Amino acid sequence: MNLRRVRAIARKEIIQVWRDPRSLMIVLLMPLMQMALLGYGVNLDIKHVPICVFDREGSQQSQSLMKAFQASPYFQIVEADRDYEAVKRAIDGGRCKMAVVVPPDFSQDLAATNSASVQTILDATDDNTANIARGYAQAVVETFSNDVQTQRLQSMGQQQPNPPAVAEYRVWFNEDLESRDFVIPGIVAMVLALVGAQLTSLTISREWERGTMEVLVSTPVTRMELMAGKILPYFFIGMLDAALCLTIAVFWFEAPFRGAVLTLFVTTSLFLVVVLGVGYFISASIRSQVGASQIALLVTMLPTTLLSGFAFPIDQMPPPVQAVTYLVHSRYYVTILKAIFLKGSGLSDLVWPIAALAAYALVVGILASRAFRKTLG
Amino acid sequence: MSDAPAGEIRIIADHLTKRFGDFVAVNEVSFEARRGEIIGFLGLNGAGKSTTIRILCGLLRPSGGRAEVAGFDVARYPERVRENIGYMSQKFSLYGDLSVMENLRFFGGVYGVKGARLAERLKFAIEMAGLEGRSDTLVADLSGGWKQRLALGCAVLHEPAILFLDEPTSGVDPESRRRFWDLIYALADEGVCVVITTHYMDEAEYCNRIALINGGRLAALGSPGELKRSAIHGQILLVEGDNPGAMLEALDGAPAVRDVAPFGSSLHIVVDDAVRDLPAIKALLAERGLSWSLIEPIKPTLEDVFVQLVAGDGVHGAAP
Numbered sequence: 001m002n003l004r005r006v007r008a009i010a011r012k013e014i015i016q017v018w019r020d021p022r023s024l025m026i027v028l029l030m031p032l033m034q035m036a037l038l039g040y041g042v043n044l045d046i047k048h049v050p051i052c053v054f055d056r057e058g059s060q061q062s063q064s065l066m067k068a069f070q071a072s073p074y075f076q077i078v079e080a081d082r083d084y085e086a087v088k089r090a091i092d093g094g095r096c097k098m099a100v101v102v103p104p105d106f107s108q109d110l111a112a113t114n115s116a117s118v119q120t121i122l123d124a125t126d127d128n129t130a131n132i133a134r135g136y137a138q139a140v141v142e143t144f145s146n147d148v149q150t151q152r153l154q155s156m157g158q159q160q161p162n163p164p165a166v167a168e169y170r171v172w173f174n175e176d177l178e179s180r181d182f183v184i185p186g187i188v189a190m191v192l193a194l195v196g197a198q199l200t201s202l203t204i205s206r207e208w209e210r211g212t213m214e215v216l217v218s219t220p221v222t223r224m225e226l227m228a229g230k231i232l233p234y235f236f237i238g239m240l241d242a243a244l245c246l247t248i249a250v251f252w253f254e255a256p257f258r259g260a261v262l263t264l265f266v267t268t269s270l271f272l273v274v275v276l277g278v279g280y281f282i283s284a285s286i287r288s289q290v291g292a293s294q295i296a297l298l299v300t301m302l303p304t305t306l307l308s309g310f311a312f313p314i315d316q317m318p319p320p321v322q323a324v325t326y327l328v329h330s331r332y333y334v335t336i337l338k339a340i341f342l343k344g345s346g347l348s349d350l351v352w353p354i355a356a357l358a359a360y361a362l363v364v365g366i367l368a369s370r371a372f373r374k375t376l377g
Numbered sequence: 378m379s380d381a382p383a384g385e386i387r388i389i390a391d392h393l394t395k396r397f398g399d400f401v402a403v404n405e406v407s408f409e410a411r412r413g414e415i416i417g418f419l420g421l422n423g424a425g426k427s428t429t430i431r432i433l434c435g436l437l438r439p440s441g442g443r444a445e446v447a448g449f450d451v452a453r454y455p456e457r458v459r460e461n462i463g464y465m466s467q468k469f470s471l472y473g474d475l476s477v478m479e480n481l482r483f484f485g486g487v488y489g490v491k492g493a494r495l496a497e498r499l500k501f502a503i504e505m506a507g508l509e510g511r512s513d514t515l516v517a518d519l520s521g522g523w524k525q526r527l528a529l530g531c532a533v534l535h536e537p538a539i540l541f542l543d544e545p546t547s548g549v550d551p552e553s554r555r556r557f558w559d560l561i562y563a564l565a566d567e568g569v570c571v572v573i574t575t576h577y578m579d580e581a582e583y584c585n586r587i588a589l590i591n592g593g594r595l596a597a598l599g600s601p602g603e604l605k606r607s608a609i610h611g612q613i614l615l616v617e618g619d620n621p622g623a624m625l626e627a628l629d630g631a632p633a634v635r636d637v638a639p640f641g642s643s644l645h646i647v648v649d650d651a652v653r654d655l656p657a658i659k660a661l662l663a664e665r666g667l668s669w670s671l672i673e674p675i676k677p678t679l680e681d682v683f684v685q686l687v688a689g690d691g692v693h694g695a696a697p
């Protein structure tokens with residue numbers, strides 16, 4: 001490998017990116033836009049679920065329960081109905097996701113059994129939201145009946161009975177259970193996968209389309225020199241983009257960062273080599289710029305969105321799909337990033353995903369260097 | 378071979394063949410080219426000129442036969458071949474978004490030219506292209522002739538022993554073509570072996586030797602003079618008149634006429650003996666009521682050779 005030739009190609013590539021508005025946009029604007037779109041767009045938290053209430057009792061206690069729902073950050077009462085017809089219309093019309101119906105014997109029941117029961121009607125077209133809303137509703141009602149019981153015992157001058165054993169939860173790594181905290185590192189991985197593949201996907205096909213490749217292949221440049229010279233500049237650009245995305249993740253979206261920058265640097269470099277290699281492989285295999293760009297988008301976007309585990313947990317997928325995720329490069333980087341961000345993992349904790357990425361880089365490198373043929377036709 | 382310079386052999390093609398599926402693009406082409414020689418490949422589009430050049434540059438693998446360029450087998454040592462050649466493709470092949478100097482530096486880099494030699498070669502290439510003071514101009518902003526000369530400058534930056542030029546002057550104005558040929562002569566004088574494809578007949582005349590390619594085969598090989606002497610049996614009469622189409626029809630197959638072909642708005646007739654056959658031809662045209670403004674014997678051109686050898690007897694009805 002002749003470094004002089006690698007340098008000549010790398011320098012030319014940098015000049016071309018700098019002078020090409022389309023490339024500059026991919027380099028600078030695309031990661032910014034994607035970070036903003038995905039960072040704000042992907043929110044798996046459920047808050048302010050619109051609900052309607054149908055109070056069939058109209059007692060002081062039923063009103064207190066309504067107030068408890070109103071006070072919960074998870075719900076927002078959007079209407080109060082007077083009959084089941086109205087409740088049905090509210091849910092059918094999509095105005096609310098859940099209806100809370102207080103039965104006519106609510107306070108009586110509460111006094112007699114120390115436990116209140118209400119009816120909840122859920123719009124389960126989005127089953128995830130419905131499930132979580134049901135859980136929150138249950139919690140609101142339980143807290144309410146406990147409070148009522150405690151108050152009554154106190155008013156009767158009795159000592160509060162020993163509460164039954166309660167499991168206390170302690171949440172590690174994402175203490176607030178904020179979905180954004182674990183989604184943001186995943187989004188960084190996704191943006192880098194997309195941008196990285198785009199960066200190199202044009203680099204070979206552009207030369208074929210413009211006719212410059214015909215002369216380039218007539219020079220003594222070897223396949224390895226060409227690959228190195230083409231990937232090297234985009235590696236630095238990619239690292240710049242990575243720094244940009246990670247900065248936005250930490251300082252704008254306030255994702256907790258507990259790991260070491262060095263760990264981040266090493267793993268991000270490795271991941272970039274993989275994604276740039278994928279883009280180069282596509283570019284060398286497909287001789288049209290548009291085709292290469294589209295394929296690069298397709299093969300990185302879909303698997304990264306669905307199978308990297310950035311938003312959809314891999315261990316909840318059916319086993320055959322789980323098996324497929326092992327082929328998705330971003331899966332490993334998402335794992336690594338989440339671990340570094342939330343757990344503060346170091347290199348030694350991440351041996352296995354790093355090894356997987358390294359193996360990936362090797363295979364992609366071999367495929368990419370072979371994909372380019374120094375012959376025509 | 379009498380006109381060929383007797384330098385050392387730089388290119389050997391031996392029964393070189395290239396097939397694309399069932400199509401034989403290059404069919405058993407054999408020739409040699411020497412140091413300081415300009416050899417022109419002349420033929421119709423699709424005749425196999427470019428394919429032959431691409432095989433010799435190591436860009437295509439031959440399907441049969443073998444070729445040596447600068448002493449290296451093109452199929453086995455393409456990289457060694459590439460170190461010794463310069464290549465200008467049919468398509469314009471410099472980077473339009475790079476400046477003149479950036480292009481030159483890039484090719485200097487990939488050809489491994491460095492240090493003082495690089496500085497000297499850059500200066501040479503700029504002067505050769507006539508681009509002094511414009512080294513920061515983007516190549517996309519240059520006009521055709523400049524681009525062509527700069528592309529040549531890039532191709533010879535590493536002082537290759539052999540230069541392959543695939544239709545380098547297509548789409549360039551005559552003045553630029555003339556300047557381009559001056560450069561090619563200068564390079565050949567320094568010993569570069571130049572292989573050039575063209576479909577301009579006048580350009581072919583500038584070559585030391587011409588390889589006439591037809592349907593993938595080497596139809597003839599020799600100096601322009603040799604080709605004219607060997608291909609044309611007889612003499613050429615130039616006929617100009619108001620109605621060349623009718624004259625072509627009248628003369629085609631007439632007793633004294635061995636062959637007739639349109640050349641622009643005039644006709645070229647091949648006869649055995651111009652002085653002897655001229656009256657008969659004039660009589661024939663007069664008989665048909667066709668008037669002519671000029672009939673005179675001329676020296677055969679390469680185009681006549683081309684028509685005789687390549688178009689063969691398919692000339693009848695060929696588009697003027």
